[in-house]
Amino acid sequence: MDTFNFLNMESSEEKELSLAEIVNRLKVATEGENNRQEIAQLKALFYRRQEALLTEMRQALTESGKEMANFVHTFEEEALLKEILAQYKAKRALELEQSELMHERAYGIKKDILEKLRQLIESSDSVDKTFPQVRQLQQEWKDAGQVAPNKYGELVKQYQMYMEQFYDFVKISNELRDYDFKKNLEVKTALCEAVEKLAKEANLNDAFQKLQQLHAEWRELGPVAPELRDGLWNRFKSASDIINKKHAEFYQGKKVREEENLEKKTVLCEAVAQIAYSEANTYKVWDEITAKVLELQEAWKQIGFAPKKANTQIYEKFRKACDDIFKAKSQFYKEVKEISASNLEKKRALCEKAEALKDSTEWKEATDKFIKLQQEWKTIGPVSKKVSDQIWTRFITACDAFFAAKEKAQSGRVAEQVENLQKKKLVLEKIAAYAENSFAGLKALIAEYNAIGFVPFKDKDGLYSEYKKVLNKQFDRLRVDEIERKLSLFTGFVENxxxxxxxxxxxxxxxxxxxxxxxxxxxxxxxxxxxxxxxDSKKANPLMAEMQKVLCRQKEEQEVLLKKIKLLEDNINNAQ
Structure with a gap:
């Protein structure tokens, strides 16, 4: 991956890279040349990705209710990353040391060459003698290598001056001078063409680096014919200006984008800070808070780099705000877990009492005790979901066993039930024959029917089926609403x-x-x-109407359920 492409890599691609893949890319980059910027970006990406993974782990711990205070996790890829960077640092230090020595050596050689050029220019030797010597010094200048950047400018300026003096003022033959001018013109024209081609490259960073090399080559060349110098230089400079302008605009745009990213990240920091979580005391509220934080974190991932000087600072601010919320959530889960454990012990104690009481035949006394146990059960808070059904089943099984035994002991009224069957059949005939248009009259017959006691078990279902059939016909005739129908039929079910x-x-x-x-x-x-x-949307109106219709039906059903529950409570109390 070249530096320019890496700098423009989208956040989505960063997200897809694993730690191992980032380390592999870093290793390749450290083995190449001139990849310092890419190496720095990969290092930053590694730690950003590692922190994202740690955040996910912390969230998972929090949501599972586990303690997060002492959470520590080390990725093995980090040790490899540090090893590669240490090797690169040592390699870089050695390269810098060797480079400085080579720069100093080249500087000394080129100073000597300049002195020799000066002497040749000032000498009175013939052109035939000095020209080959100058050409030799030009080659030695090229072979000497690079000098330190801070010394290069003055050095090459003096070199160019001497070369122009040599060609302009030394009495050399036109033939030799023109030949040298021609060769320099060919090379400099080729450099112009190379720069013009570079100006069309999409990879601005690569083009800019190559441009510096071409400028260095230009400075090392001798002059061309005086009448061509300005035109050729302007051509070279114009193409160079295009590349420099694009490069400057790219980095200026990058700077603007980073400032915009900083503003966006600052807004996200403020959004996290504004989340009210200190009073959160239910799972539902914490789920809503968690969803909001995760939404903000996802938005953060979609934003690119902020300016380097502020990038780490703004990230630490955002991370701390998120961590504070998740620490509070972890503490809430811990406290809930402790309360749930306490509630479980209380419910187990009630189960033991119910199990010890379920075989009692002291019906009145035991019934009162069971009622108290059930009331006490309602005052105890919730327990963990994974044991909630289990502990409830244990308790209700003991309760049901007692009340079933009580009912069995008290059921011996067969004759009364046979008589009730005949009474209900007579009332059912009245309901079937009812021809008035008053619903109140029908309700009176329904009440009369329900007031009659129980019938034999074997006749119960058949009678109730006939009862529903007759009532539904009357309901249809009188156009009774759905709620009243359901309640009337349910009353019959309860009484049955x-x-x-x-x-x-x-x-x-x-x-x-x-x-x-x-x-x-x-x-x-x-x-x-x-x-x-x-x-306000036209498309929303039909959807809203349909949802409103469903909501109305649900609220009607909610009302029916409340009335049914009340009816059951009354019958349970009367039966005890």
């Missing part, structure tokens, strides 16, 4: 429960409560979703 079986009624009540809670949750969710719909 054999011996007012408290266990059966209790199970039905618990089932309806769970149904009511689920329905309430669905209603809340639907109302929240409706709040996000743009009611």
């Amino acid at each position: 429960v054999s011996d007012k079986s408290v266990a059966t009624l209790r199970k039905e009540k618990e089932r309806l409560i769970r149904t009511y809670e689920n329905l309430t949750s669905d209603i809340t969710t639907r109302e929240n979703n409706m709040g996000f719909i743009n009611t």
